[in-house]
Amino acid sequence: MQLIWLRSDLRQHDNTALAAAAARGPTVAVYLLSPQQWQEHDDAPCKVDFWLRNLSELSDSLGKLNIPLLIRTAGHWHQAPAQLLKLCRELKVEAVHVNEEYGIHESRRDAAVAEVLKAEGIEFHSYLDQLLFQPGTVLTRTGTYFQVFSQFRKVCYERLHRSVPALVKTPGKQAAQAFDSDPVPAAIKGFETPSKALIALWPAGEQEARRRLDTFADAQIDYYQSERDFPAKPGTSQLSAYLAAGVISPRQCLHVALQSNQGEFDSGKVGAVTWINELLWREFYKHILVGYPRVSRHRAFRPETEALAWRHAPDELAAWQQARTGLPIIDAAMRQLLETGWMHNRLRMVVAMFLTKNLLIDWREGERFFMRHLIDGDLAANNGGWQWSASTGTDSAPYFRIFNPLSQSEKFDSEGLFIKHWLPELARLNKKEIHNPANLGGLFGVADYPSPIVNLSASRDRALAAFKSLPSRSTGAGDE
Structure with missing residues (x-):
């Protein structure tokens, strides 16, 4: 018996580990629910819901190939070796197949599983796939x-x-197994089910x-x-x-x-x-x-930027998180994230630069908040994007390059259509006024919209001073 352990590879087509397992003999699939680990990794409730919905779809398609999908629980990844060993013994599994995942915790988990299985004479094969x-x-x-x-x-x-x-060949139908797939849970305790509107945006x-x-x-x-x-x-x-x-x-x-x-x-x-x-x-x-595994450990890619004097500004952080900064393009983008689990890529850069440069708040606060809300949350891409915007990362924006939210808004949402969609309270403003309602004072129609929480020009100067005061701005990142 061959076992494919599914993780971030919830598909039947072009799945390297699945094809390799099926080519060697009768195959069964397993997925480990790891809610405590997901919470530690700040995985968003909408993302967990998306995984479960996709697992359910995959269970159906694998069922047509007579490949049962079993569901087991390993709250923390350190429980994965024992859970998988137990299953391998029950099913008399000869080999476990996985598609490689990246990141410190993922690599350690897989090494621990491989060690426990090999000690029992069970092969462990991992494949390049993602x-x-x-x-x-x-x-x-x-x-x-x-x-x-x-x-x-x-x-x-x-x-x-x-x-x-x-592309990897899709496996054919195998002989029926003596057991059925496990039901995929519709929800996991600790992860709120997202709105019907959000679910409808992301069919599985x-x-x-x-x-x-x-x-x-x-x-x-x-x-x-x-x-x-x-x-x-x-x-x-x-x-x-x-x-x-x-x-x-x-x-x-x-x-x-x-x-x-x-x-x-x-x-x-x-x-x-x-x-x-x-x-x-x-x-x-x-x-x-x-x-550079340090980026998996919440550390800056450029070590010299760890000395940056980030501000502790909980009220400003909360205003950014809750889409009430008084800058329409920022607030519209944050509402898009909160309501859909996704944000347009250009706006990810704009809101990240605003938080890390104009508010001078640690990029890790933004990285964590994004992970807790993104349906596409991915450690590598999210960390890379945040560190790029904060000028602490690889190939990053030079520290003196700071997007101005108003000019970004005028350039990329010139008619104000995106802003009006997400901030209906500003819908009455014309395309010139909508980017910066503060210019209008308290005119009718914007009374319920906050004033900007920061002066863009003064805050830009503050950010430049903070970066200039670093001991060095070398381009090399060194090794771990």
């Missing part, structure tokens, strides 16, 4: 992990010119993920480069949640993008090239997790 390239194989000439995306991308391009990672299952990918490739990818920065336009693929849960793979995304661009990834249609770049950014941040 990335295009194995971490440790895309390196600088001196053999270190890249710290700058453009250099990393260049080597990825060279590798892709030689060969594009192939591979079919939905594939539909989104195909629709994007057919109708939107050509305009991706020109429209992706405008939050009122449907310019993005809306696939991040499906990628984070592994309901669709980066290989599937890459193949569809290449197909739409005559097989090209660094020339041809600029929309497709830009979108493939985004897949490579996702790749880059996961490689960073492996190469």
Whole structure:
């Protein structure tokens, strides 16, 4: 008997570990519920709900292949070895198959499971699956992990010119097992069920993920480069949640993008090239997790920035979290996050820079808040994005580059459509007034909207002074 232990790979198609297990003999799948671990990792209730809904869909599709999906509980990952060993003994499992995950806790968990199983004579196989390239194989000439995306991308391009990672064959139907799948719980204690409106935005299952990918490739990818920065336009693929849960793979995304661009990834249609770049950014941040494990430990990628004098400003932090900063683009973005579990990528950068530069509040506060609300919460991408915005990270924005929320708003939501959607209290304002209602004083229609909690110009100067006072601003990040 072969066992596939599912984690962030909740799909039947192009699933490396599933295909490998099924090729070796009768296969059963298991998923471990780990609510205490999820809470420690700040996983959002909407994300846990999304996993459960996708598990339920996957259970049905695996059932058609006669692969039962068993559900077990290991509250903390340190309980995973004992739970899996127990199951392997019950089912007389010869080998356990997993797709690799990245991050300190994930790596330690898998090493502990492998050790316990091997001591019992049970094989443990792990496979490259959620990335295009194995971490440790895309390196600088001196053999270190890249710290700058453009250099990393260049080597990825060279590798892709030689060969594009192939899709993995979907397993066929196996003989029926003597036992059935376990029911997938509809909810987990400690994680509130999200609103029906939020659930409706994110239907579960591979079919939905594939539909989104195909629709994007057919109708939107050509305009991706020109429209992706405008939050009122449907310019993005809306696939991040499906990628984070592994309901669709980066290989599937890459193949569809290449197909739409005559097989090209660094020339041809600029929309497709830009979108493939985004897949490579996702790749880059996961490689960073492996190469510089301190970022898994809530530490700055650039050690010298640990000396920054972040402000303790709980009232301002709460205003940012609750979408009442008095800056419409910030508040509209935060409402989008709170109500949908997702935020437009351009706005993620804008609100992150506002928190870390204008309010000078530690990026870790923002990173944690995002993880607690994002349906696509992913340690590598979320940490990478926050540290980029805070100028503490790899390939980060120079510390003196500070997005002005008003000019970002005027540039990327010039008609105020996004703001009006999320802040209906400002709907009466015209497209010039809506970006900065404070200019109007207490005129009718904005009386119930707060004044800005910070002076943008003075706060920018404060941030520059804080960064300039650091002992050094070296570009090297050093090793762990």
